[in-house]
Amino acid sequence: MFAIATKNFVENVDSGGFLISVSSLNDDINLLTVVVKRKRFWFWQKPKYLPADFILSDILTGDTPLEPVVVEKDFLKYQGTFGDSIQGTVDASFIKTSVSLEGKDTTKLQSSFGSLKKEEVDVQKLLHDCKDRVLDMSHSLIQQTKEKHRQVFGIVKERIVTTQPCSVIEEVQQGGQCGGTLSSCGPKTSKISLKENGSLNIDSNITMEIPINSTIAYGLLELEVRQNGHFELCLMSDTNGGFEDVDSPLEKTELLGVSGAPVKHTLQQELEQLKDHFQLLSALPASTRSSLLQQISKHMQDPAAIGALQIVLDQMYLGKKPGLGDIGLTESQQQKIQETLSLLEHSGQAESIQTTPFLTALHLIISALDEMTEDCLAVVRSCSLPPTLQTLERLVQCVSGAGEMPLSSVDLTQDLYEMTEHLFASFNVHLKRDSDVVRTEIGHQPGSRPLVLCVAIRGLASLAPTC
Incomplete structure (x- = not known):
């Protein structure tokens, strides 16, 4: 907080x-x-x-x-006062199964x-x-x-x-409902039907006196x-x-440390150097990619959790055993991070995940998300559904490529356009929809901000199951 x-x-x-x-x-x-x-x-x-x-x-x-x-x-x-409100409903029907999910998540920090x-x-x-x-x-x-x-x-x-004396107040409201029906019909006349409906609501109000x-x-x-x-x-x-x-x-003398700036490359060249990490993630089994994407989305609910996961990955990157209890994490944050590390270990299929390329790839994504402000993380999290991530990835290709693309080639609704325009502007990338064309333009003296945006979106899109 x-x-x-x-x-x-x-x-x-x-x-x-x-x-x-x-x-x-x-x-x-x-x-x-x-x-x-x-x-x-x-x-x-x-x-x-x-x-x-x-x-x-x-x-x-x-x-x-x-x-x-x-x-x-x-x-x-x-x-x-900062906060975000995310609400969504999903209904899916299959031959023998129907599922409905509804959720609402509101966070406010004053x-x-x-x-x-x-x-x-x-x-x-x-x-x-x-x-x-x-x-x-x-x-x-x-x-x-x-x-x-x-x-x-x-x-x-x-x-x-x-x-x-002053204060920091955090209010969190989470709610969800789940309904489902599963039916099984065999060659005989007997039928088995399972129906389940449930709801979950979590409210918290924490005040910190400074x-x-x-x-x-x-x-x-x-x-x-x-x-x-x-x-x-x-x-x-x-x-x-x-x-x-x-x-x-x-x-x-030349001074060690941070005195030397990195060699400047074009955005396209920088992304080309990182493409092996994205390809590695996209080659994972669909179930693993989906689980990792869900885990990262959970971390994005709390910027402090993204920062904590980054610290843990830093330690592992240096070959150190992460001490989850030593960096001020709540029990819930420790549990979420441990779930993510378990997925990473399963993906690496090695005795020590410190040595796996999957660690480097995940470290890459989280490092980009860790550079984002709270409101940018909220936008990215709200766009974490696979079809939306594919749309954002096409826009990233536009940013690093020709700078424009036909509007018909991207599913850009008005709501998504407004959110994406705000997100891109935060990273010094201007997005403009003009007639039947979408244009992107990198602002003056952008630094590494556009690259951070592209890495985060391409990394998450690599985890999204193909529709």
Whole structure:
């Protein structure tokens, strides 16, 4: 709840900007707190930020602590309500079977952070104080971070703080009805008939009280760290930190970590490089694909569950045994993730699913979904029926291909068009229906957003049973 609320806050007040949302109230984030920035597996993924239990003074040599000048000012007053409502009915009749399903799912998250303030370090004073200071390269945190080239040091330059007790409220309403008739007629005159009707309703209302002076977002200055412990603060937004490569001369050093941007390819080329993962999934038995699609749809009900599944898959990708009880999951979330992992293990048909290509393929899809906002996940989930996914996949082919296609070649109803238009726009792709043609156009400076959209849709469509 808290992580979703702070993520929504940052998306609304500083989308694509400097602020980083706080994921847990347990994170004690103050000015000059050391934060480890970890690069992810797929280049489009946002980095993970891991606050440490130290401030900058703790990892410097010498006994003189830094005493920064702090500037405080009012930020804004914030209250947001987010949610979605999904309702659907399915009726199916076969020779000997008839089934009817009806479901409704409504979720609302209300964040009332009240009046917020910004605390910011005076950077000029900080630069002066750090001029002759050196990092203690023998410090355990530095040693452990330096060993992993994907990780970079940053320090908290500014933070957004609550000034009064506030709350986050989540309301969930789920309901469903199921009816069915199964008849069996043999060569004799006897008949067997089974009728079943049932309904399920689940309501929950959870309130989380947020204490005063809680950090909900923060900004970082990354550090360029030399072998001898000297460091520089990265003051420009396009300058990234890292550790000096021990094999490079000092005057020609290249910093490890996230300093190098990936080589730019066209969207079509990038998707071509990933096609083996999609083909692997589409080659699974129809029942397995259907079950995996259902499991992922369940996770999409809760963005925190997608994030938790991503963490578990990250651990498995590194060859570690995932500890479901160690990442703050509810019992229901643990059960859903375990069901997904069981399906993955069955698909891999190997002793260790860490080594299966199915892990990589699923990791690919979930990493794309994890980049989505709550409202985008709601749209994707509502489009998770196989015929709708096939329509979205054709539109993705249009985005990465010619940029237009005949309207007759895609089943694009008015409701689906409006949802898809909103979804695509969120990833900097403009969708336009003009007479008998559908056109797609990638916006200016899209970054990796269109690729994330295409990966998510193509991945889910690979799991959809063929109609």
